Amino acid sequence: MLWKPKFCIGEGLIDEQHEALFKKVGELLDDVNMSVEIRKQECIDAILFLKDYAVKHFAAEEAYQKRIGYPDFDAHKDLHEKFVKTVLWNEKKMVTEDFSEKSVKSFTGMLVAWLLYHVADADQKIGEFAKQTKTEVQAATTYDHSEIVCRSVVKVLKTIAELDTSAIKKVDTHNETFAESLAVELIFDGEISGYVAFVYPGEFVKKLIYSFMHFTPKEIDELVISALFEISGIMGETICRQIAAGKRYEMKPPFLTSRSEIKPDEIIAIDTGIGVIEVDFSWNN
Ligand SMILES: [Fe+2]
Structure with a gap:
């Protein structure tokens, strides 16, 4: 189970969408070593889900950031846009290679690591800001x-x-x-x-x-x-x-x-x- 309750940012809809995404990615991870038919179907499902998710979830998350006046809105939107491009690039690669084991594994490895870090780090900062807690200062305080x-x-x-x-x-x-x-x-x-x-x-x-x-x-x-x-x-x-x-x-x-x-x-x-x-x-x- 990839999802952990600590990933919640305290905004119901967004937390539900995150949990659903972790579930989908977890299913893909479970099926990555299965037969080519299962792997192919799971990947097609995951891509369709991700495309739909990207539109709905990223829009919901960005609207929420606007609503609370989140200061790093542009940088966060940029992360979402880069992710969409990466998914599309992987889709093209998998289709070209007829969902070869290598192309599917490469997509899945990226997806799990990206998702974990994005939700456990970048998205948490939105929740922290909303709770008015101190957000992490990005600038280095040391030049060592x-x-x-x-x-x-x-x-x-x-x-x-x-x-x-x-x-x-x-x-x-x-x-x-x-x-x-x-x-x-x-x-x-x-x-x-x-x-x-x-x-x-x-x-x-x-x-x-x-x-x-x-x-x-x-x-x-x-x-x-x-x-x-x-x-x-x-x-x-x-x-x-x-x-x-x-x-x-x-x-x-x-x-x-x-x-x-x-x-x-x-x-x-x-x-x-x-x-x-x-x-x-x-x-x-
Ligand atoms: Fe996000």
């Missing part, structure tokens, strides 16, 4: 970039995987073996440019997927990679937004790389409590 990297990783992992954040800390050395690791790199370009790369040990990946999809993957397949791309993208954006401090940049899609490709100059090792991950971040003003 390794602190920004660590805080961003902690925030995203806490939201998605509910790790014990008191256990997450920067470490100087680590004993993990990175032999079977996945490395994801993101390049950004614009008024500031650079790259951010994350190295995830295989065991960490399995535990991370279990923490929010509630199953342990037998192999690193398209579903795992796609979820990891989405999480890396969110962590990369969280880091870059703070470093950029208002400067414009464009984040390119994530891609798999190898650990040896990552320049060792800026590596930050973070003990997450379920394994040590490495982050390499470098930028030019």
Whole structure:
């Protein structure tokens, strides 16, 4: 069960719509390894549901934001629009590939990770604002970039995987073996440019997927990679937004790389409590 009552923002209609969306995405996740007919039908259903959902739910959520005078309305609307584009892009890809296992897994991995982070983070801020509680300040209060990297990783992992954040800390050395690791790199370009790369040990990946999809993957397949791309993208954006401090940049899609490709100059090792991950971040003003 992906849905948790703590995701409620306190607005009946929106909470009901969120719960329905989690249910639909959960069904897709359950059927991702089924026969091609079931997989295809479940995907067609999910796409139809998402298109309908995007129109009704995003409109309801945006109307609610307008009503309460939510200050980050434009940025939030932008997240919704990007999501719709991603769904349409995935639909095209799945149809072209006749709903191949790879294309369906890639869509599902992105969907689960996006949904969890969006509802558990961005949408919660609307609820917090409505309750007049203090919303999180996005601007960095420190210019120590390794602190920004660590805080961003902690925030995203806490939201998605509910790790014990008191256990997450920067470490100087680590004993993990990175032999079977996945490395994801993101390049950004614009008024500031650079790259951010994350190295995830295989065991960490399995535990991370279990923490929010509630199953342990037998192999690193398209579903795992796609979820990891989405999480890396969110962590990369969280880091870059703070470093950029208002400067414009464009984040390119994530891609798999190898650990040896990552320049060792800026590596930050973070003990997450379920394994040590490495982050390499470098930028030019
Ligand atoms: Fe939203």
